[in-house]
Amino acid sequence: MTALFFVLPILVIIVLVVGISTYASKSSEKRHSSPQKKKWIVGGYVTVIVVATVLSYTFFPAKKIDSTIMHREEVKKQEDAEIAIINSGMAGKLLEVERVFTDKKTWTFSYNKRDLLIPNNDMQEYSPNVFVISKPVDDNSVEVTHYMSKMIVGGIDFTEEKGSPEILINEETLKIYAPEPVEVTFNKFTEGFAFNQFSESKDMYSLNNLSTHGSEFLLIKVPKSVKVSGAFNYVK
Amino acid sequence: MSLVEVNSWDIVKKQYRYKLKSYLGVFSSLIIIQVLAIFFSLNGTGMSGGSSGTFSYKVNYYSGDLILVFMMLWGFITAIIITTKAYRYDDTSFVTNRLTSHFSNILFLISASLFAGLTVFLSSHLFRLITNIMNVDSIMVNEHTPLQIAKGIIGAGLYIFLFTSIGYLVGMLIQKNKLFSFFLPIVLVGAMYLDGMNNDVLIFHSISLYFLSETLLSLLIIKIMSVSLLFYGFAIILSARMEVRA
Amino acid sequence: MKVVECKNLTKQYGRVKAVNDLTFTLAENKITGLVGRNGAGKTTLLKMIAGYLHHNSGNIQVFSENPFNNLKVSANTIFIDNSMSFSPALTLGQLLETAGEFYVNWDKNLANRLFKYFSLNPDQSHVNLSKGNKSTFNMIIGLAAHCPLTIFDEPTSGMDAGTRKDFYRALLKDYIAHPRTIILSSHLLEEIEDILEDILLIKNGEKLLHISVAELKEYAIGITGKTDRINQWLSNRERIFTHEIGNDDSYVVIKNECSSSELEEAREIGMRISQVSTEDICMHLTSKSKGGIDHVFSRG
Numbered sequence: 001m002t003a004l005f006f007v008l009p010i011l012v013i014i015v016l017v018v019g020i021s022t023y024a025s026k027s028s029e030k031r032h033s034s035p036q037k038k039k040w041i042v043g044g045y046v047t048v049i050v051v052a053t054v055l056s057y058t059f060f061p062a063k064k065i066d067s068t069i070m071h072r073e074e075v076k077k078q079e080d081a082e083i084a085i086i087n088s089g090m091a092g093k094l095l096e097v098e099r100v101f102t103d104k105k106t107w108t109f110s111y112n113k114r115d116l117l118i119p120n121n122d123m124q125e126y127s128p129n130v131f132v133i134s135k136p137v138d139d140n141s142v143e144v145t146h147y148m149s150k151m152i153v154g155g156i157d158f159t160e161e162k163g164s165p166e167i168l169i170n171e172e173t174l175k176i177y178a179p180e181p182v183e184v185t186f187n188k189f190t191e192g193f194a195f196n197q198f199s200e201s202k203d204m205y206s207l208n209n210l211s212t213h214g215s216e217f218l219l220i221k222v223p224k225s226v227k228v229s230g231a232f233n234y235v236k
Numbered sequence: 237m238s239l240v241e242v243n244s245w246d247i248v249k250k251q252y253r254y255k256l257k258s259y260l261g262v263f264s265s266l267i268i269i270q271v272l273a274i275f276f277s278l279n280g281t282g283m284s285g286g287s288s289g290t291f292s293y294k295v296n297y298y299s300g301d302l303i304l305v306f307m308m309l310w311g312f313i314t315a316i317i318i319t320t321k322a323y324r325y326d327d328t329s330f331v332t333n334r335l336t337s338h339f340s341n342i343l344f345l346i347s348a349s350l351f352a353g354l355t356v357f358l359s360s361h362l363f364r365l366i367t368n369i370m371n372v373d374s375i376m377v378n379e380h381t382p383l384q385i386a387k388g389i390i391g392a393g394l395y396i397f398l399f400t401s402i403g404y405l406v407g408m409l410i411q412k413n414k415l416f417s418f419f420l421p422i423v424l425v426g427a428m429y430l431d432g433m434n435n436d437v438l439i440f441h442s443i444s445l446y447f448l449s450e451t452l453l454s455l456l457i458i459k460i461m462s463v464s465l466l467f468y469g470f471a472i473i474l475s476a477r478m479e480v481r482a
Numbered sequence: 483m484k485v486v487e488c489k490n491l492t493k494q495y496g497r498v499k500a501v502n503d504l505t506f507t508l509a510e511n512k513i514t515g516l517v518g519r520n521g522a523g524k525t526t527l528l529k530m531i532a533g534y535l536h537h538n539s540g541n542i543q544v545f546s547e548n549p550f551n552n553l554k555v556s557a558n559t560i561f562i563d564n565s566m567s568f569s570p571a572l573t574l575g576q577l578l579e580t581a582g583e584f585y586v587n588w589d590k591n592l593a594n595r596l597f598k599y600f601s602l603n604p605d606q607s608h609v610n611l612s613k614g615n616k617s618t619f620n621m622i623i624g625l626a627a628h629c630p631l632t633i634f635d636e637p638t639s640g641m642d643a644g645t646r647k648d649f650y651r652a653l654l655k656d657y658i659a660h661p662r663t664i665i666l667s668s669h670l671l672e673e674i675e676d677i678l679e680d681i682l683l684i685k686n687g688e689k690l691l692h693i694s695v696a697e698l699k700e701y702a703i704g705i706t707g708k709t710d711r712i713n714q715w716l717s718n719r720e721r722i723f724t725h726e727i728g729n730d731d732s733y734v735v736i737k738n739e740c741s742s743s744e745l746e747e748a749r750e751i752g753m754r755i756s757q758v759s760t761e762d763i764c765m766h767l768t769s770k771s772k773g774g775i776d777h778v779f780s781r782g
Contacts, residue, residue, distance in 0.1 A: 012309060035260060035571045035607060042263045049355060052362035060368040126289050153286070153293050162291045181290040187280075187371060191360045191380070192300035194353075194395055195388030198453055199380055213288035239545060239630055240586045242557040250583050257576065258569030325567040328534065329623075330584040333553040480551055481534040 075152065075212050082149050082215045089131045089217065094235040101147040101217075105164040111142040116222060117173045118230035126165065126178035129217040130232040135224055142169065143221040151214035158184060159214070167218075176218065244336055251332065251340035258326065259344065262314050266307070266352060273306035274363045278370075298367050300360030304392050307352045311396040315345060315403030319411055319471075328481045338472050345400040353393025357385060387453045394460040395447070401464030401471075408471040411478065483510045485631055485663040486531055490540035493526050493687075500526040502687035503540070508665070508680075513657060515678040515695075516667040519768045523687035524667045525563070528635050531665070532561035544631065555631075560585070562624035563635035564617055568608040574619060575604030578626075585627040589660075593626035596652065600645070613640035621649055625656050633665045638673070650677055672761040681760075685768045698760045703738045703745075707731065707753035715748055723766035725776065735766050 081100045088094060118130055128146075146164045150157060163179035190196055222228055282297035317323065318341055327337045380388065409416040431439045450456040486508040493501040501523045508514055518524050529535045530542055533549035533556060542549060549555040568577050578597065582588040597604070600618050602611075611619060617640045624632055634653075638646045654677045657664060668674050671681070681698050683691040691698070702722055705712060709732040716734065723735035735758055740748075745755055758766075 016309065016313065035573060036605070038260045038264050038571065042260065042267065045267045046355070046358075049358035049362045052365045053358045056361040056365045056368070060365070151288065151291070153295070158291070158293070179290050181292070184291075184293045185296070185371075186293065187296045187298055187367065189297075189364050189367070190299045190301075191357050191385070191388055192304040192392060193448065194304055194391035195300075195357070195380055195384065197391055197448065197456075198387040198451060199384045239554070240557050242553055242586075244553055247553060247557075247584075253583070254569075254580050257580075258571045260571035322567070326569050328561075329566050329568055330581060331553070331557045333533075333551045333556055336553060477536075479535050481529065 078150065079212050086129055086215055086217065089129065089235050090233055092233065092235055094131060094133075094219070097147060097219075101149050101215075102159075103145045104148045104159075104216075105146045107144040107167045109142045109144075109169045110140055111169065111223065111226065112140050113172050114225065114227060115172050116142065116169075116226050116228045118220070118228065118232050119173060119175070120231040126176075128165070128176070129215075130176075130220065131217055131235045132220045132222060132228050132232045133235055134226075134228075135221050138223040138225050140223060142174070142223070142226070144174070145219045145221075146216065147219060148216040149214040150212065153184075153211045153213075156186065162214075165218075174220070242331065244333075247331055247336045248339045248343070251327065251330075251336055252343045254330070255340055255344040256347065259318070259323075259348075262317075262348060263351075265314070266310055266355065269306050269310045270303060270355060270359050273303040274359060274366070277302045277363055278366065280367075296371075298364065300356055300363060303360055303363065304356050304395065307356055307392070307396050308399040311345070311349055311352065311400040312403035312406075314348065315400040316407035316410070318345070319404060319407030321411075325481055334475060334478075334480065335472070338468070338475070341404070342468055345404070346397055349397035349400055350390070350393035352396045353389045353391070356392045357389050390453060391456060394456060398447075398460045398464050401467035405467045405471045405474075408474045412474055484508070484543070485510050485545065486665075487543040487546075488540065489542075491527075491530070491537055491542050492539045493523075493530060493535065494538045499687050501530070501537075504684070504687065504689050505540075506682060506689055506692050508663060510663055511661040512679045513653075513664045513666060513677055514680040514682055515671065515674055516665055516682050516684070517669065517671050517764050517768075518667075518684040519669060522684050522768065524684065525635055526687075527684070528561065528563075528633050528665065528667060531631075532556075532559055532633055534561070557584075557586070558629055559631040559633065560624050560627045560629040561633045561635065562620045562637055564613070564620065564637075564639050566616075566620050566623075570607050570609045573605050573607060574602055574611075577608060577619075578604075578623070581623050581627060585629065587628035589626045589628055592656065593622055596622045596625065599648075614642060614645065617641050618645060618649070621652075625652060628660055628662065631663045631665075633667075635667045636669075637666070638668070646673065650674060653677060670761075671764050672759070675760050681764075683764055683767060690767050695760065698763060699757075700738055701760075702735050702758045702763050702766075703740070704733060704735050704756040704758045705748065705753050706733045706756065707748075707751075711751055712753060715751065715753065722763075723769070735762070 078100060085094065085097060085100060118132075144167050146167075148159060148162065148164075151159045151162050161182055161184055163182060165179050166177035168175045168177070220228075220232070228234075277298065277300070280296045281299045281301060283295065284297075285292065285294040287293070324337070327340075406416070406420055409420065428440065447456065447459060450459060484507045486506075488507070489505050491501055491504040492499060504527065516524050516528065526535065530537050531544055531549060533544070533552050536550055544552075544555045545558060547555060549559070572580065574597075578590075578593050582590055582593070600615075600622070602615060602619060602622075608616065608619065617637060621634070621637050624634055624637070638649060641649065650673065653664070653666075657677075666674055666678065675681075675695055678695050680694050681691065682689065691701075693701070705716075706727070709726065709730050712732050712734055716736065719736055721734050721736055723733075725733040727733055749755060
């Protein structure tokens with residue numbers, strides 16, 4: 001928007017020049033183009049833009065923004081809920097996860113060792129919270145579930161685009177590898193400020209109102225007898 | 237031969253129909269300016285990006301803002317042009333008086349503004365189509381509901397109409413005295429300069445906010461109509477003592 | 483009913499009085515010729531009648547109303563001149579249709595037949611017409627509108643001789659079929675005197691004469707003879723025009739106020755009495771000086 005402000009005066013001048021010169025033909029006696037021709041031009045142009053609008057809607061349908069997440073309040077609510085759940089996890093008790101988080105991926109490993117190490121993960125770009133639940137029985141299996149809350153940028157749900165980490169158990173160590181980096185380019189289009197004025201998304205340029213990067217965590221369920229060490233929180 | 241009695245409103249309607257047919261040049265200039273606006277908008281009107289962990293994104297903004305701004309200027313120019321002799325004298329060849337001529341002009345400009353507002357919507361989709369073809373893989377978002385689009389078209393038409401009223405008044409001032417065509421730009425630029433001295437265009441900002449912050453269409457209609465009819469009224473009063481045709 | 487009524491009508495442009503203290507009335511259903519030299523104020527007067535211009539002082543009434551910016555006057559008056567402006571976006575055919583919408587008495591049939599007769603192209607634009615064709619087209623609108631007050635200001639400018647004759651003939655025929663008040667301005671009186679009933683002669687914005695054409699024909703007489711004899715006979719009678727022929731002969735135009743015995747007397751002393759054409763009367767009356775253009779050269 002700011003860039004627009006810099007060029008706007010120049011554009012305004014161009015418009016004035018073009019506008020006035022277009023009309024100047026009215027005052028000069030040489031008026032070559034016949035009324036009939038002008039009518040065709042105007043009619044032709046209107047046809048072109050009507051057809052373009054139809055094509056724009058049919059061939060390139062816009063991705064609908066999830067209306068339940070569109071509201072600023074909703075975004076705020078979700079962020080608060082995430083924090084509350086993560087905090088509760090840190091405190092040792094994981095609350096109603098399903099309302100905010102969805103399980104994106106689950107791994108199951110058969111495991112018959114006594115100890116499990118979850119090393120402190122020092123990857124800068126990826127460090128999810130890790131919660132561990134001790135299962136009531138010894139079933140010789142470790143289940144890892146990747147939970148993610150919604151990731152929304154500018155009102156678009158990118159939860160699907162964001163990948164899950166890679167989990168491997170090697171000997172007595174559970175390793176977490178960062179997911180493949182994902183880069184998304186998207187275009188936001190609006191018909192103009194007069195059209196945004198009467199809709200919820202007032203300012204197309206402020207993503208923050210409609211964005212939340214979401215949280216994620218790994219929930220590891222271990223058999224009753226397995227002793228876990230490393231960077232994690234026990235939860236019930 | 238017995239005298240014909242005429243009704244002013246009847247004549248206004250006839251003149252309005254005549255103007256719809258005869259002011260064709262107004263619409264061909266609309267096309268030129270609109271195509272120009274699309275051309276200038278093609279680079280996009282903004283860009284932003286961010287990342288969260290291993291996820292990063294880039295957003296390109298494409299908006300019809302510039303098309304609408306250009307159409308507002310078009311409305312301004314059109315209204316000035318309509319106040320010139322070439323157009324005013326066309327009226328005098330048929331039945332007219334000053335008032336019917338003004339009213340039919342205003343009716344014409346309302347219609348032209350709404351038409352322009354509609355073309356803002358349509359041409360912004362031509363623009364959207366072009367950018368889509370240019371960036372095939374990208375996602376286009378931000379779609380309005382049909383009701384929002386209808387409101388937006390009327391809103392765009394209203395903004396254009398507001399500018400026609402300013403243009404009409406400016407045009408009438410210039411017809412009254414040619415010196416205005418020299419002084420008005422100076423006054424405008426000077427005022428903007430003074431307003432911007434404190435690094436912030438306060439007055440212009442609050443004026444535009446007065447309209448732009450209105451989320452109810454009905455209130456925007458009232459706001460814009462009352463302001464523009466004030467300008468038109470002033471223009472009509474100004475023209476009262478002018479000769480009809482020299 | 484008085485269609486046009488002016489009392490001490492004055493119109494000033496700066497310090498110049500284009501119309502000066504003009505008082506006259508035009509009665510209903512008459513063709514009046516407005517005659518005067520270039521710059522006499524004909525067009526200014528007509529534009530005031532049509533309601534285009536303000537007057538500065540005096541009073542003007544058209545259909546008993548002030549014509550300026552008056553819708554009723556506009557609906558009942560049509561003003562045809564060669565600077566009529568029509569939108570270039572409409573074709574001639576569409577312009578005729580539009581005129582038909584505006585003028586209640588519009589004679590579509592007449593308009594179409596005249597349009598065909600003068601072989602105008604209905605798909606052409608008004609701006610692209612030649613000067614003569616523009617005048618012809620404007621004239622068609624003026625005739626077919628059948629307005630109770632029809633004003634033609636120099637309607638034939640640019641027309642060729644044939645078209646001019648056709649126009650005057652059409653005007654007369656249409657007037658007879660649909661009597662209305664017509665004002666016709668021209669500086670060529672000869673062309674129009676056959677169809678005129680009255681003549682309003684103005685000079686420098688002032689009224690010189692407002693009489694019927696029949697009266698104008700009798701208005702003046704010409705006398706030719708030896709200069710000294712004429713001078714003697716005329717004594718202090720007012721001369722309208724004096725022209726010296728050779729060294730001692732003169733031609734003098736005077737007002738036709740002499741009794742038949744006075745004219746008899748003049749003939750006896752060798753003077754020839756002649757008729758003066760209306761064209762000449764008007765020319766002499768409106769000339770800048772009594773001697774005409776010759777004066778400029780004889781004193782050089």
